[in-house]
Amino acid sequence: MTRAQRTLTIYTQERGAELGDLFGIFFEDLNHAADGGLYAELVQNRSFEFDPIDRAEYHALTAWEKIERGGGKAEINVEDSHPLNPRNLHYVAIDIVSEGGGVGMMNLGFNSGIPAKQGETYLFSVYARRDASFDEPVVVTIEGTDGTVHGEATIVVQSSEWTQYAATITANATDTSSRLVIVTKGKGKLYLDMVSLFPEKTFRNRPNGMREDIAALLADLKPKFMRFPGGCLIHDGSLNPDDRDSMYRWKNTLGDIAQRPARRNNWSYNQTLGLGYYEYFLFCEDIGAKPIPILPGGYDPHHKRIVPIDELQPWIDDALDLIEFANGDPSNEWGAIRAQLGHPEPFGLEYVGIGNEEVGEPFFERYPYFHRAIKEKYPDIKIINSAGPFAAGSEYDRGWKSAKENKSDLVDEHYYQSPEWFLANYNRYDTFKADEPKVFLGEYASWGNTYYNALVEAAFMTGLEKNAHAVGLACYAPMLCNVDYINWKPDMIWFNNHEVYGTANYYVQKLFMHHQGDQLLKIEAYGLDEKQENTMKPINGAFALETDRCSFRFWDMKLVNNDSGEMKELNGLSAELSDTDEDRLGGTSLRTLDLGETDWENYTLSLKAQKISGPKGFNLYFGKRDDNNQLIWDFGGWQNQDSALCSSMNGRTSCLTQSIFNVEPDMEYELTLEVSGRQIRAWINNVLFHDTEDKLPVIEPLYYSASYERSTGDVIVKVVNVQENSVSAQIALADLHKTSLTVEVNEMSDHAPDDENTFASPERVSPKQKEFSTVGCSFHYDFPKHSITVFRVR
Incomplete structure (x- = not known):
């Protein structure tokens, strides 16, 4: 096929869904993002309040x-x-x-x-x-x-x-x-x-303000919104607002910094709360981002602390008071407090979230009380529900069920996955309906800060744009990381005490925020159907068991070929693993055990298991090709609260589906795993817990989207090429009725997949800009291999 036959046609007069506030940022105080980071205070432990409750080695004279x-x-x-x-x-x-x-x-x-x-x-x-x-x-x-x-x-x-x-x-x-x-x-x-x-000199010269260089990088993004202050830190804590380790209570963060109580941050350090809700609102205003505060819903899923429903009113009042604080007239109680702090004008709050990554029935029992009270008093406020920390599974389904029943405006989805997962799920939201709650993709990232990670995320983001009928908001996470205090990575921006740089991921986010547009345009491809399919088809390979600080016995371990009926006994039908502290001290630890392998494509593995001791469960590996490429049944993971099926590809793990489950000592469990091609089903005691597919990416020739920007009249076209070779195509703008075009091009290309930005080379991976003019309303373009191209057509 000739290059002229490959065409992307943008129908400039066929406008679709509003893009609204689609792309924004998410601030959570982890990785010392606030104290020692965005918050400009230079003294650590300024009030001598550090305590072992924050971190075991802390004391009042730390630092x-x-x-x-x-x-x-x-x-x-x-x-x-x-x-x-x-x-x-x-x-x-x-x-x-x-x-x-x-x-x-x-x-x-x-x-x-x-x-x-x-x-x-x-x-x-x-x-x-x-x-x-x-x-x-x-x-x-x-x-x-x-x-x-x-x-x-x-x-x-x-x-x-x-x-x-x-x-x-x-x-x-x-x-x-x-x-x-x-x-x-x-x-x-x-x-x-x-x-x-x-x-x-702080950002915008505000007292008690923000570190200028970090804040400037955030402002340069031009985000539509900022979600804050978390993250798990909002709901991980005691129910008493006066406790040092309480859930995050926004009223504790107002006023004189000397009067703000020190707080245990669940990321294992001290949180001064010098960066509080008033400062968050001011910062959002300073960078032109709409504030999206997230509040606890009266339930701590980490420790199973639950506010009785008949005692829930003060928590609901906190949500109502927050809205009044942000929007109320100074003649009202909380509007007056805002005015006394120096901001008589309202902040214009439009969104509020209840809960973060919530799992478990107690949250969803309580959410309706918040929802009804907020809608009754503030019907225009958009309320965000929660769909848990994973992309699929029983808790994800529970969150969506709650959102539909309560008519939530948005549902907060979170997932951190491999680049392969993002490519395989590029069309994730194609089937979501416009008349249901919209998606708030409140936390997402592929595992890594390389150029390839950013490239894949850009491809996925074109899918978010094209599904703006269903996706209302999206923000990469986490946002900030101090290199000497790492809780989580990857992160969008890295800094130390005097330097800061944006990652390749940062520059992708910046491209999409600067060139979001206001309304989708219809875009069609012709001749771009040469997809690249992954050749690694079936889930087969080795099996193994692994546990961590636990002791288990296994028996009746069998593998059956579902096509032929052939049966194999694994490890002589029985096995034991013991990795307790005593085993480690005594040198008798047996943490992992290989069970053999298979080249079958349609099989059932069954076994029985019993926990003898330990804080959680075990992993069953299957489809194992090496330690970096395997499937995992995580039985009793994350604080012994999960059963999850995960896929590890090139050492990066994606959770395919998750359900709540607790492994109890001495109880016998019958586990069954059925694999057919890439479909996986798993039963616990004859109850189906998981039914999923480990999709492999089918690489599109190009990933693309188009939008219209009202303020300029510009047509914006985004094209991502994740392939190893360049792709040529004709770009045609239909119904434009112009004799010539001026085209601004912002492009990321000519980078190796593993290139990363550093303090020494902070813009090694970043966009380059050029401009050209055309005769007529179409032009030819060679999209380089591994490239992200944004056309702004005037």
Whole structure:
């Protein structure tokens, strides 16, 4: 077929679904995304509230060290008998035993230290008091690790009552490993709390603001919305809002930062809440993104904490009060609080989410109470329901059932999968209906930050666009990661204490956000039907068992050929695995066991299993070709709450389907796994738990979408080529009635699949722009191999 016969035709007058607020961002405070990240505070543990409840090795003086100079001696203690306020109980007492050259404390900051930059000004503040009145100053310096002073200020603390002091320090050198040092002389005790150091220059110069370079990268995306503050951290915690480890309660995050209680972050660190709901709303306003707050629904699925339904009203009130806080008139209670904080105008909240990745009946029993109350008082607010953390299975189905019954506006879907899964499920939303709740793809990513990951995500995103009738919102996740505090990867933006870069995935998101358009256009392909099918067809190979810190016995292990009836006994019908702590200490651990292999394409594996001891379950591997390519039945995974079927391809795992299940000790389980081609079904005690297909990707010649932008009148065409070879095609714009076109091209190409951005090469993988003109309303284009091309036709 000649290249002229391959055509993409865009019907510029045939407009379809509105794209609305389709592409946005998601902020969750993991990977130190807030403290030590977007939140510009440079002092770690500023209020001496770090505690083992946050992280086992934390204590009240984490990130602090004692300073004794020139023979000075001091005793450093953390006290709570005369606190700054009831929500900030701990403070440090510096007992000057011998003043010498000065005594005090040094804060180590985050990462390598305090990032001082020559010529920049820093705002120091502290609450302090002394038990004796004299004029000996407190000297505050930014110092290098060798003691070199990069900037200095002094304050004089004379009161025996808590008083806030402030000073400015201008750095005379650049040093990303500095320390904040506080030293004094004299006698008696000096007490300190809320020790803070902010760069004077924050994003939009807001006090208590955002780190400028990270915030600028986010603003540069031009997202339509921002989902916040999580994530699992919103519902993982106790039911009491005053507990240190409570669920995330937005009212705790308002007002004076000294009055905000420290919080255990479920990602195992301390959360100061300095970046609170008011700051989130301001930041959304500053970057032009609609706020989408997510609230707990009275249920912690991690620990099975459940608010009784007759005690649910305060939780519902929190949701209603939040809407009033965001949108209410200053004459109303929470509108007045917003106005007192400095924003009398409403924030224009349109969306609110209840729950995050919820699994289990208790959430779905409680959701309707929130939904009814919000719709009754605020009928225009769009409410987002939850469909769990996986792309399919019983909890996913339960979430969608709840959404349809309650007429939720959107359903929050989450999935992290292999690139192959994203390609195989490119058409995932083709069959979703326009008159049902819309999809909010609130968390998604392929496993990796390489160019190939970004390329595949771009192909998938064209499918999201083409299904805008069903997909309302979508955001890549996670958004931010501090390289020295990694909880999860991949991530869209990586940073340390002084540098930041966007990944290849970031630049794909930026392309789609900058060139989203407002309304879909009909687009048709001719001659582009040469699909590449995966040649690895059947699910066959080796079988194996594996457990982790558990002890199991297995028996009656059989494999039957469903075509011929032939039967094989596996491992002599029985086996045992034991990987307990005692086994590990004694050197007797048996964690994995091979069971043989098969080349059959249609078979049933059955076995019986019993847990002897341990916190969870075991894995049954099948279709195993090597450790990076296999299928997994995860029986009793994630806190012993799941049964899941997963596929690992090239070392990257996708959950195909998941159901709630708990493996109980001493109970006997009869497990049956049926494989036919790539169809998989699994029974537990003769009850069908899983019925799924491990799809293999069928590579399209090109992935594409088109849209119309009202403000400019531009036609936007996105084309993704994931193949190893270039593809030529004619681009025809029908019904445009112009004699010539100006075409702006933004393209990512000429990158190896495993290329990644780094601190040293932050834009190694990023778009290039060019422009050309045409005669008439069509043009020929060679789409390079592994390319993402966005045409903006004027």
